[in-house]
Amino acid sequence: MAFQLAEVVPWGRTFNEYVAMFSLDAADRSRSILGCGDGPASFNAEALQQTVKVVSVDPLYEFSVPQIRKRIADTAPTVAGQLRSNAGDFVWQHFKSVDDLVAARMQAMQIFLGDYVEGTAQGRYVPAQLPDLPFFDATFDLALCSHFLFLYSEQHDTQFHISAVRELCRVASEVRIFPLLELDGTSSRHLPAVTDALSADGRTVTIEPVNYEFQKGGDKMMRVLSG
Ligand SMILES: C[S@@+](CC[C@H](N)C(=O)[O-])C[C@H]1O[C@@H](n2cnc3c(N)ncnc32)[C@H](O)[C@@H]1O
Numbered sequence: 001m002a003f004q005l006a007e008v009v010p011w012g013r014t015f016n017e018y019v020a021m022f023s024l025d026a027a028d029r030s031r032s033i034l035g036c037g038d039g040p041a042s043f044n045a046e047a048l049q050q051t052v053k054v055v056s057v058d059p060l061y062e063f064s065v066p067q068i069r070k071r072i073a074d075t076a077p078t079v080a081g082q083l084r085s086n087a088g089d090f091v092w093q094h095f096k097s098v099d100d101l102v103a104a105r106m107q108a109m110q111i112f113l114g115d116y117v118e119g120t121a122q123g124r125y126v127p128a129q130l131p132d133l134p135f136f137d138a139t140f141d142l143a144l145c146s147h148f149l150f151l152y153s154e155q156h157d158t159q160f161h162i163s164a165v166r167e168l169c170r171v172a173s174e175v176r177i178f179p180l181l182e183l184d185g186t187s188s189r190h191l192p193a194v195t196d197a198l199s200a201d202g203r204t205v206t207i208e209p210v211n212y213e214f215q216k217g218g219d220k221m222m223r224v225l226s227g
Contacts, residue, residue: 005063009075010039012108013146015046020212021178022144022221031141034172036130037148040068042108044124045115054124055140061120061127065113072109076102089185091213131163135171143172150180150188150222161190162197165224169203173226178210179218191222198224 018024018041029052035043038056047054060068083090083098095101119125128134130149149156149164156164168175182188198205204225213219 005060005067005071008039008060008071009079010060010068010072010109011079011105011147012038012040012042012112014041014104014108015043015050017212018043018144018146021146021210022176023208023210028142032139034135034140034143034168036133036143036145036168038146040072040109040112041146042111042115043146044119045111048115048119048124055126056119056124057126057128057133059127059129061116061125065116068116069113072106076106089216091216094212094214131160131167133167133171137170138173140172141174143168143175145175145177147179149177150190151183153182153188153190158190158193161194165194165198166201169198169201169224169226175224176221177224178212178221179215180207180220180222181215181218185215185217195222 013021018035022028029050031053033047033052033054035041035054035056037058038044039058039060041056044054044056063071080098080102083101087098095104116125126134145168149161153161165175165177180188180191195205195207206223207220208223209219210221211219
């Protein structure tokens with residue numbers, strides 16, 4: 001079935017958040033990076049300013065600027081309301097309040113929208129979705145997946161997760177995924193099976209602490225290395 005814009009709640013993070021979520025270091029900044037499920041994050045646009053080479057892939061990129069802008073306007077008040085109702089589930093350290101967080105997200109999404117048309121023309125925003133990506137084997141040094149895999153464990157089953165991570169491993173020599181929690185803050189039900197399947201493939205899978213925590217307990221990423 002075709003991807004529906006109504007299925008997406010656009011909510012984009014920043015370059016600095018990606019740096020923290022994925023422990024990106026100076027060496028990583030010179031690697032070719034795939035951001036999978038980047039949606040309306042400003043990661044790609046801000047990376048460009050810092051000459052970091054990022055291609056973002058997301059089914060959201062089938063849609064136009066006005067369509068995405070309208071979807072953001074329609075959904076942001078609901079997300080803000082949910083955050084206010086569940087504020088106790090989050091760590092208010094980097095962001096001091098819901099208003100602070102919403103302002104940062106809206107700014108990130110404005111930066112994304114401002115870059116989207118030019119970035120699409122340059123091939124930096126590619127409309128596609130896991131578990132099938134339109135890239136040759138080993139196109140990228142590093143694939144990052146923020147707030148899609150594991151987070152939506154209820155919506156996507158174990159087999160989807162295994163196929164999706166294998167696909168990321170096909171197109172990149174290293175894969176990092178954050179967070180490892182589901183939306184309700186519990187550890188993803190698919191984590192053991194994905195770890196076992198990838199290890200059985202001969203890949204090295206590690207769970208590593210990172211310097212980022214917004215969902216309480218969400219301070220770890222998965223790193224998968226080929227072979
Ligand atoms: C919560 S957003 C995260 C956006 C961004 N990564 C960030 O951290 O700010 C989840 C994103 O996953 C995308 N998505 C949904 N299904 C997908 C799929 N099958 N493959 C890749 N991305 C998908 C959505 O369109 C959405 O942009």
